[in-house]
Amino acid sequence: MKRATLRNAALGALAGAGLLTSAACGSGFDDKPAAPAQQSTGPASLQILIGSSGDAETNAVRQAADAWAKASGSTATVTPAQDLAQQLGQAFAGDNPPDVFYVDASRFADYASVGALEPYGDRIANSQDFYESLRATFTYDGKLYCAPKDFSTLALIVNDGLWKKAGLTDADVPTTWEQLTSVSEKLAAKGITPLAVGDTRDRIGAFMVQAGGWITSPDGKQATADSPENAKALEYVQSLLKEKFARFPKQLDAGWGGEAFGKEKAAMTIEGNWIKGALKADFPDVKYSVHELPAGPKGKGTLSFTTCWGISAKSKYKEQAIDFVQAMTTADQQMAFARAFGVMPSRQSAKDAYTAEFPGDAPFVNGAEYAQGPVNAPKMESVLADFDTGIQQLTSTSPASVLERLQKNTQAALGN
């Protein structure tokens, strides 16, 4: 037995070492230069932990943090996390959390409900300027906890080449569910897979919003999963899947919708604005256009994904931290981030400047008006993961039973 534990420990160590080295390769060399540059003394020394999308984001945040540090006489150390959720969990448990850190919208309620976050949101100047849907996402128990950093929404991405090949024109881009079905028939007739769509609530959920439903009530207190609207949405998705009009990325040998789209295995996909960077990097030859998602029975609907600048309730430098977030969320700074790593500003006052600079992104930005944020309630992660499992089996199970299960589990998690 001891041998087994030793062997397992060795295995674990090997695996860990493997992960570490691969992670180290991924993060690049920019970990080092920042550390010596942060030696100046100041009234506050902020630790900032970010879940970076890549070097571009890390460098842009570092630059902005350095500028703030210089102006305020403080120091600000930006650390990109390898696994933000896990590192934050460890830091909270160790009573030594970073002062400022990214909080993903889907995990926000978990943190807020255990008192890990400082509810500073409305102390940010002009906090009403943040999009209402984003404010709602980061509001818990009636308090705006943190300032949204930026956001993304889902849109319909169309492959121009495949579109032409199937004899379709711009007028054929679907704007309703009916049109989506009919254009899919045309594409399928030419042997082209019409739609690649991710197999989780983060994509399929958009159909629920378009049908007028959602998993919880707007305040996140009631489970509304088994509504007829949600059933209608899942029945529609099921019909797309059964006709093979829609395929999950894995079925197309891809890790996500953008990859399937980039490999030209599907003519359309539903993804957020991050797909631009991915296509540019991995599939630069694919010509595509971006459109708002087709409207359902209750009109337009999409999902928003966002991150906020969380401030630890245990930070020693809350005032300076709020000042730091203030500097990070000005319209100008958000535009600088937008240019650096392609995110959309969370302030409405930056909308015009953004659409002027990135006209192709209008469909994404417009989505903010009617977007639904992630489920805003704690302890929902495993429930939603279970729902994803239901979605993955949608071709062989009935939508009603999937929703019934989701309803039951959501009620248990929300305690009603």
Add this chain to the structure above:
Amino acid sequence: MADMTAPAGGPVTGARRPRLSAAAREGVAGWLFVAPVVVILGLFMLLPILMALWVSLTEWNGQGSPFRAGVPFVGLDNYARLFTEESLARQDFMTSIRNNFYYVLIVVPAQTVLALGLAVIVNSRLLKGRTFFRAAFFFPSVTSSVAISVVFLFMFANSGAVSGLLNLFGIDGPQWFSDSRGTLHLLLGALGLVDPDAPPAALTDGGPFGLSWWEWLSGPSVAMTTIIMLVVWTTSGTFMLMFLAALQDIPVTLEEASRLDGAGRWQTFRHVTLPLLKPTLFLVLTLGTIATWQVFDQVYVMSQGDPAKTTLTPAYLSYKTAFRNFDYGPGTAISFVLFVIIVVLALVQRWVLRDRDAVPRPGRRTRRGKA
């Protein structure tokens, strides 16, 4: 392997004068020598295990130390919830137990038989280039499991090598990693016993621990079979080495004697070689059972429990519950249940493998005692 090398190195003690102070001094010296290991094991194994045990009895929310006053103590609630309460947590846990059960059921016998077969082959005096084959079979065992998992990801991709190979033979292979269908379901369907799309109500209506009988009877999913193949392939090398060492310990004379007595090849193997391998067999089966119940790396790298939770295992579920959902109490409770499962199974194996030897002995012993 340890018990095989032990007799060779047994030193003759007691040559010195048997004075008490000397014995005491020896004791102190002994403790001094083992102290580093005791301290390290205590600090880095025993203490964390005890700390985790405490966490599993609380509803600690991950804020601050779990050893402060004010951390809600819930007794055995976290454990009870895994077994008695109709909830998602129990369903996930039972699904993971089911998955892992089928996994162990296939991997342990398969890797043991394969390892034994390989060991017999490379031990044979007729085989040319034995060293090469030994190295080749052992190679997967020394390669990082993460690296091998990634290679398998490519091999079993829908346009990967395995699907390509099957296509050569005109077989349209499954979409390995997105296929959540249970193989037992598929088998039952192929035999025409049950229709997998519309299972009989008798099976779907109820079952123990929140899963229906139909769900319990799924067998490993197609996605899980890829992990099974991977693990059988990688671990058989290690176990081959153990069998090989044991085979080389068996005196050739025994084999020759049995041949002279008229035993065939198979009879020699069955009645001479195999009984002599019993301690090694126990070792291999125990190590195999422990490792398979703890499967984590492959799941973490290859599937993360997907598709449809059919590759979810207790070890991975424990990690996910604690570090993804911040339910540290239930997460650690799962790992302790896993611990108990492994200990119980190891004891059962010990009992099963020892029992057959022990049965005829009492008679002999009493006879000897009287004589």
